[in-house]
Amino acid sequence: MTNTDTQGQAVPQMPSSNEGSYSIDIEGLNKWYGTFHVLKDINLKVAKGERIVICGPSGSGKSTLIRCLNRLEEHQEGTIIVDGVELTNDVKNIDKVRREVGMVFQHFNLFPHLTVLENCTLAPIWVRKTPKKEAIADAMKYLERVRIPEQANKYPGQLSGGQQQRVAIARSLCMNPRIMLFDEPTSALDPEMISEVLDVMIDLANSGMTMLCVTHEMGFAKQVADRVIFMDYGEIVEEAAPEEFFNNPKHDRTQLFLSQILAH
Amino acid sequence: MTDALIHTRLPDRAPPISEAGIIHWARTNLFSSVTNTAMTLFSLYALYVLVPPLVNWALINANLAGTDRTGCDANEHGACWTFIKVRFNQIMYGLFYGSNPDQIWRPILAFFSLVGLIIPLFIDSFNHKGKLAAFVLIVFPFIAFALIHGAWLGLPVADTSEWGGFLLTFVLASVGIVAALPIGILLALGRRSDLPIVRGFSVFYIELWRGTPLITVLFMASVLLPLFFPAGVDFDKVLRALIGITLFQSAYVAEAIRGGLQAIPKGQFEAADALGLSYWKKMSFIVLPQALKISIPGIVNTFIALFKDTSLVSIIGLLDLLNMSQTASQGLEWKGYDTEAYLFAAFIFWMFCFGMSRYSKNLEESLDRGHKN
Ligand SMILES: Nc1ncnc2c1ncn2[C@@H]1O[C@H](COP(=O)(O)OP(=O)(O)O)[C@@H](O)[C@H]1O
Numbered sequence: 115m116t117n118t119d120t121q122g123q124a125v126p127q128m129p130s131s132n133e134g135s136y137s138i139d140i141e142g143l144n145k146w147y148g149t150f151h152v153l154k155d156i157n158l159k160v161a162k163g164e165r166i167v168i169c170g171p172s173g174s175g176k177s178t179l180i181r182c183l184n185r186l187e188e189h190q191e192g193t194i195i196v197d198g199v200e201l202t203n204d205v206k207n208i209d210k211v212r213r214e215v216g217m218v219f220q221h222f223n224l225f226p227h228l229t230v231l232e233n234c235t236l237a238p239i240w241v242r243k244t245p246k247k248e249a250i251a252d253a254m255k256y257l258e259r260v261r262i263p264e265q266a267n268k269y270p271g272q273l274s275g276g277q278q279q280r281v282a283i284a285r286s287l288c289m290n291p292r293i294m295l296f297d298e299p300t301s302a303l304d305p306e307m308i309s310e311v312l313d314v315m316i317d318l319a320n321s322g323m324t325m326l327c328v329t330h331e332m333g334f335a336k337q338v339a340d341r342v343i344f345m346d347y348g349e350i351v352e353e354a355a356p357e358e359f360f361n362n363p364k365h366d367r368t369q370l371f372l373s374q375i376l377a378h
Numbered sequence: 379m380t381d382a383l384i385h386t387r388l389p390d391r392a393p394p395i396s397e398a399g400i401i402h403w404a405r406t407n408l409f410s411s412v413t414n415t416a417m418t419l420f421s422l423y424a425l426y427v428l429v430p431p432l433v434n435w436a437l438i439n440a441n442l443a444g445t446d447r448t449g450c451d452a453n454e455h456g457a458c459w460t461f462i463k464v465r466f467n468q469i470m471y472g473l474f475y476g477s478n479p480d481q482i483w484r485p486i487l488a489f490f491s492l493v494g495l496i497i498p499l500f501i502d503s504f505n506h507k508g509k510l511a512a513f514v515l516i517v518f519p520f521i522a523f524a525l526i527h528g529a530w531l532g533l534p535v536a537d538t539s540e541w542g543g544f545l546l547t548f549v550l551a552s553v554g555i556v557a558a559l560p561i562g563i564l565l566a567l568g569r570r571s572d573l574p575i576v577r578g579f580s581v582f583y584i585e586l587w588r589g590t591p592l593i594t595v596l597f598m599a600s601v602l603l604p605l606f607f608p609a610g611v612d613f614d615k616v617l618r619a620l621i622g623i624t625l626f627q628s629a630y631v632a633e634a635i636r637g638g639l640q641a642i643p644k645g646q647f648e649a650a651d652a653l654g655l656s657y658w659k660k661m662s663f664i665v666l667p668q669a670l671k672i673s674i675p676g677i678v679n680t681f682i683a684l685f686k687d688t689s690l691v692s693i694i695g696l697l698d699l700l701n702m703s704q705t706a707s708q709g710l711e712w713k714g715y716d717t718e719a720y721l722f723a724a725f726i727f728w729m730f731c732f733g734m735s736r737y738s739k740n741l742e743e744s745l746d747r748g749h750k751n
């Protein structure tokens with residue numbers, strides 16, 4: 115970012131020890147499952163506050179890519195720098211990154227033996243060492259933001275899919291992450307529940323959160339994404355702003371994919 | 379827009395009445411075929427031959443009066459429950475309490491305190507289950523020991539070598555399972571560890587004990603353990619047995635818990651990782667609470683097996699429920715009435731194990747239901 119301060123005041127500089135101001139910086143990433151080459155030469159830079167939608171056919175490596183970003187999967191080649199911290203075998207770095215990165219899963223993965231409120235306060239209390247009262251107040255704030263404060267004392271099993279996914283989002287937000295990863299957050303939901311979850315995600319996108327969403331909700335992509343990325347066979351095939359991506363896809367594979375998902 | 383059709387919902391109806399009643403049940407279950415009918419008739423005949431004499435012997439003609447064998451000797455067609463009545467304390471609590479009936483309140487108080495402490499654990503609305511369970515598992519054994527052993531507040535000493543009967547059986551089995559639980563948890567976690575040495579050790583330990591009969595373990599505990607201590611140190615026999623039982627039992631508990639761990643979906647681990655929980659926090663707050671709950675039926679089953687196996691401590695000279703019953707019938711005073719002794723021991727064993735097994739079955743069913751919704 116260029117500093118064009120006309121009044122000539124000293125503007126505090128960002129610490130420049132890490133690669134500029136990228137939130138996520140992936141270079142030359144390669145990953146294999148055994149001999150299966152699942153991610154091929156991935157390069158991706160995500161600016162702070164940028165919202166990215168990743169789409170592509172099933173099995174193209176979308177989940178694997180975003181799971182590498184909080185080290186749920188290990189990569190074999192290339193560098194991944196998240197929020198200025200490089201992901202290596204160093205457990206300290208992994209912990210640092212996980213503290214700053216929230217993740218929402220396709221199947222919610224709420225803790226069924228804990229209440230909604232306990233789901234939301236567990237990590238703040240035990241990882242961030244937030245005092246319990248404060249953690250509860252925070253959790254209630256985020257539960258209100260995803261519009262289910264009244265369910266705080268229920269167990270996940272008593273909620274609908276859409277409600278559970280909103281709790282899962284609140285649970286991640288309670289850690290005050292700087293980056294949020296979503297892996298097909300609406301794919302396991304009944305159709306009538308999709309919009310309540312998307313509404314929460316749109317609200318979050320508008321708040322300036324850095325977001326990477328694997329999703330096939332093209333309406334969501336058009337509305338909030340800064341960039342859409344199309345993956346196929348472990349590669350990033352095409353990336354563009356949403357209007358460009360949907361109106362003028364360059365690659366045949368992108369065109370085919372779009373025609374398939376927009377057909378119904 | 380045209381007027382929409384208004385849909386009226388159909389009222390709910392009761393389901394059709396199915397064929398029911400005892401005659402229908404008997405026809406489909408007992409007399410459905412020629413073979414089935416033959417087996418039913420044969421079973422009825424067998425019951426007719428066996429049950430009336432047994433009832434006559436055990437109940438109708440049984441002797442209960444008096445305090446010595448004269449009554450029983452005069453009426454040989456009935457069971458001699460007089461013997462059980464007279465030796466009840468010895469069979470239930472061992473030699474010390476058998477000869478000091480005025481002290482019997484001590485084991486009884488300990489037992490019923492335990493029952494009283496466990497009941498709230500089964501009440502859904504009770505909110506401090508974790509704390510109470512920790513108290514029962516960790517603190518209570520010491521209180522119970524102080525009470526039963528004595529030498530404290532002027533209570534006469536009941537040395538562990540004089541404990542016996544049901545008391546000893548219960549102590550060996552329950553302390554064995556409680557002490558085996560933490561070791562079993564660590565072994566189960568170790569068996570799934572990413573560290574080859576930890577995993578290797580756990581597998582080796584588990585398979586070693588699972589491949590060894592308890593009787594060998596007890597024998598080794600009795601012969602080998604004292605070798606590790608300076609000569610002349612008298613190593614408590616009950617403690618020796620408990621160490622052997624704990625080492626042995628922890629392998630079985632570990633296997634029961636491993637089953638529970640395997641049932642926890644991968645997503646639970648991933649969600650905990652993604653939130654930044656460390657390995658031990660992930661295990662203690664997320665994985666183990668769920669895995670242990672699923673493992674309870676399996677742990678109860680190993681407990682039942684252990685409860686019956688404690689009779690093997692006779693090899694190191696301890697008298698549990700079974701051996702104490704037998705011993706009581708061997709003195710001249712009651713010679714010849716060992717059938718009653720074995721029946722009584724079997725009855726106590728059965729009551730206890732049957733209760734535990736019903737509990738475990740109920741729990742399994744309620745867990746099944748829990749998983750489906
Ligand atoms: N743990 C694993 N072991 C082996 N292969 C895997 C594993 N996880 C995923 N894969 C394979 O890697 C490919 C990419 O998977 P994934 O990233 O989940 O795709 P997507 O999310 O785009 O549908 C798929 O072919 C899948 O079968």
Ligand SMILES: [Mg+2]
Nearest residue numbers: 176177178298
């Ligand atoms: Mg996927």
